[in-house]
Amino acid sequence: MTIKVGISACLLGDQVRFDGGHKRSDFCANELQRHVEFVKLCPEVGIGMPVPRPTIRLEQHDHGVRAVVPKTGEDVTEKLSHFADKAQPHLKQLSGYVLCAKSPSCGMERVKLYDPDTGYARKEAEGIFVKRLRELHPALPLEEDGRLNDAPLRENFVMRVFVYHAWQQLPQPLRKADLLNFHTELKLLLLAHNQAEYRRLGRLVADQQNIDASFAKQYIEAIMTALGKPATRANHTNVLQHIQGYFGQYLSKEQKAELSALIMDYHDGVQPLLAPLTLLRHYLREYPNDYLQGQRYLNPYPADLKLRYAL
Structure with missing residues (x-):
């Protein structure tokens, strides 16, 4: 579309x-x-x-x-x-x-x-x-x-555009299953941008039974507000380490050390976000995981926009 x-x-x-x-x-x-x-x-x-x-x-x-x-x-x-x-x-x-x-x-x-x-x-x-x-x-x-001349703000805006577009494509009237799938795809993005809302909205979606127009409006406004909060290096680091945990059983001691060092180099401003993400995507191709492959955090928009090069 x-x-x-x-x-x-x-x-x-x-x-x-x-x-x-x-x-x-x-x-x-x-x-x-x-x-x-x-x-x-x-x-x-x-x-x-x-x-x-x-x-x-x-x-x-x-x-x-x-x-x-x-x-x-x-x-x-x-x-x-x-x-x-x-x-x-x-x-x-x-x-x-x-x-x-x-x-x-x-x-x-x-x-x-x-x-x-x-x-x-x-x-x-x-x-x-x-x-x-x-x-x-x-x-x-x-x-x-x-x-839009500010790299983090530019990246944040484009990410929100693609998330909002995905929301607009959900079939109406909204079903609980579709809402759960949409929210699941956003979990790591929410964790990077607003940990408090990540927890609150997770509980809200899980507990909500009546998915009417009023709830849908409340939900998407909360999502877009949460994602509008710029992600910090600390939060990105938390998410990267969270993803790393999915590969623990597959990686050698040396590979784990290399990945951990790369994530901390990002945390300390030595490497851009793209560096640990590239290695994590490599491991995801090698060791597929349905949950991670569905996460918008890893591929929030077309790569040729190069929006994460400066983050």
């Missing part, structure tokens, strides 16, 4: 910014686009604003944060928010969304919020469109273009 990812149109080179320019993302256009189908949207153009156009800014008023065109005084808050509602046929198909940073419509965080009386701005707001997007699809993986 094609994985569809929303994206601010300017990030794929469309000249739709207020100044007639773009903010093309090399990673999205050259790397990620090989594996996903991008759905381009520009909320400001979508509400009928021209290119080029007067700038929009976010202002703090007594009745809340408003998106205002300073040049004319026009308030476009409702238009930008409603654009997300009108785009629902597209948004429901998405497995993730890449947003333009600092934008008063699409910025996820630290967007300038102005005091209309003094002109003083604080970097503490989120864009109007993305605020509504979060309300409509709270589990949808979101990331900004600038943050």
Whole structure:
């Protein structure tokens, strides 16, 4: 199934910014686009604003944060928010969304919020469109273009996109067996990202008998929140050692020592995560294990994205 990812149109080179320019993302256009189908949207153009156009800014008023065109005084808050509602046929198909940073419509965080009386701005707001997007699809993986330049954040976003897509492909209505299989595939990923949620969600899935729409929504939102927490070296090390234990009966004393040393080299920052993972995958091919072969932790996305080279 094609994985569809929303994206601010300017990030794929469309000249739709207020100044007639773009903010093309090399990673999205050259790397990620090989594996996903991008759905381009520009909320400001979508509400009928021209290119080029007067700038929009976010202002703090007594009745809340408003998106205002300073040049004319026009308030476009409702238009930008409603654009997300009108785009629902597209948004429901998405497995993730890449947003333009600092934008008063699409910025996820630290967007300038102005005091209309003094002109003083604080970097503490989120864009109007993305605020509504979060309300409509709270589990949808979101990331900004600038943050994708950070290797751990880039890896984390792509991983969440592939997990969310897998969730979207589950047959509906959701059956307990399908939920258990999905959750089992995520166990080591959850252990790497959030040990407390790994334990809590394991108990929740095991005990839950009524798998209705309300529970499914609660579950996937919790999963995506847990996976959104960056994995630490310590947690990765714990998972690697956990996987190592499955091969204890097969490896020689020398092989065990080599693998243990490689895992600790990763823990100490001497080796990237890919080094112990490569050796573990080698042993998995040599000594197959159904449980490990089903774990998304070992193959969370296409290898040619090279996302674990810098971790």
